[in-house]
Amino acid sequence: MSTFYTSTPQAQAHTEILLKTAVAPVWFEDRSAMSNILLDEGSQKSFISEDLAAQLQLKPCGNSTISLSTFGNANQNVRHMDKAQITLEIETGGFIPMDVLIVPRIAAPLSNVTNVIASKLPYLKGLRLANPVTEDRKFELSLLIGADYYWSIVQDHVIRGDGPTAVKSRLGYLLSGPMHTFTGEQSSTGMFNVLIQHQQEERSLEKFWDLESIGVKADELETTTMKDFNDEYETKCITYQDNRYTAKLPWRNDFNELPTNYNVTLRRTCNMIDRLKKDTNMLKMYGDIIKDQKRRGFIERVTENGNQSNRIHYIPHHAVKKGLIYDSYTYSL
Template structure:
């Protein structure tokens, strides 16, 4: 399936053009148990082809892990959180991986218990270059941990032992020569170092780096956002934190007990009209509508007086000659199901007249930098007690310059 999809993409065909037709055909090919697993994960929502491909990849990974566990007769001991960092990468990715325990049989009949992470594949098959050591005199007669075999050109890595167990296996004897160094261990001599090969035109290097550590909140947020590597967009490429930091440094000040923020104007924004006539007409219409509900009109006046008293708004002298551009913003009321505040006043910055721009048209537009709900919930659960509070009129307390 993947080959066919990649072939269509190479011809310029987008998944959106054929995905709706292909999804039901794929679903009919699945066994009933697999369809139930996918339905349990996805619910009744409509499948998109990209989401279905990702779900299939996760199911295959689960099946491979289960087959490996059954083959080795492993018992799950829990799960571990690891941070995966690739060579040359700029970020880490957090994953939950099941754990188990295996026993490594060593010389003298002893066993070493190893707590392991259970994965269907540790790495791609490695090229078998051990044939080259046959002609090295200093290695002859040594019992190697990986015996020399003529059968395969490559081999699979079945067990990767990290530094937490490495020194329980490695011993003190070291044999050096014109080639790889042989280090004695409890399972035989381990070869490490450069190995001369017959074909000098090709070389391959393999590196696998796993850092296991208690994840911080940022790692957990990244895990929930990215359940499988390669499915979600790289957060580092879409973040607007740089723009936000620049705005904080240059456009926000603290004056007279309140924060004052400058409007983020576009570089070449169009001339902003006064909007006086539009604002006057809409205000008159708002008062006319509220006149049919005297209680709401009274509350509207009380809110306006309160905002004036708190310094949220100020009275402008209509007869004074302005020394800078003036732009009027209309406001209207929105009803709320509240006994204390049945209405709230909303200012319409998108108001425009005919072909004239609005205030929002003249300001920079960036993605919202709000606290992620996942991170809030995780931090809420980290400790025993949590305190919730509210800043009264928080947004209105921020002045605009």
């Protein structure tokens, strides 16, 4: 929406909502890095971004299966995520061990401007804020602390006023709630003002709740569309030649291009090989199966080069041992 003013504009009231954010060091073994934290009691688990995990050279200690659904959607998606253990350094110099799940990205960046304004409010002056005032306008989240550790950090003392509420925590005071600001420019001439802030805020909130930011997107295909897709797939994508069926992967026509996923796949594959090295017989059997599959033409080596027409997407490999002895051994993607 656009508005044209021919007189001096008046300051406009504007409300933003602060979320509980903090900045604190996190540790893995003898390595540390600063983390931008969101404390969210509405999340059952805690998450760490792949970027922060890479800085810490974090080593997964297992995996966890969780069910996720988009905001307002009853459908759930099952996800398998690497789990790791980190240590959060608190204000007094102590430490809180935490189990976290590794995700590509936690959420879209939050605005950091309102924190600067809030710190100047009379009833908040002198408080040591968990999210220090900086010149950075964006707050890129790298750690989400859910309800599993929320009350290990948040304490009882609350300060209220005409603005956001301050809650004491072991990281400093956390600010949350509505923050009223005023916008407008002093001018004696006409100006053209494009009012799009409200739409941007709605989109930011939508991005925050959209689970696509951690790699999950609900399937939006209608039943009729799926039927047409299945019919086309059967006629065009499945062939029979030399006593062998060949079926293409059932890609959607309107899909977004997948990322390469190289770093995640490499890390998980290396971790799997490290586990297999503990049993030399199993590691040899695993290698023999891969060689046999390649010899029989079931798999082939893919090399990346500048002339590659299609972008490569890597899928982590997972070894599966069946039975108590090595007479039955297979693998799956």
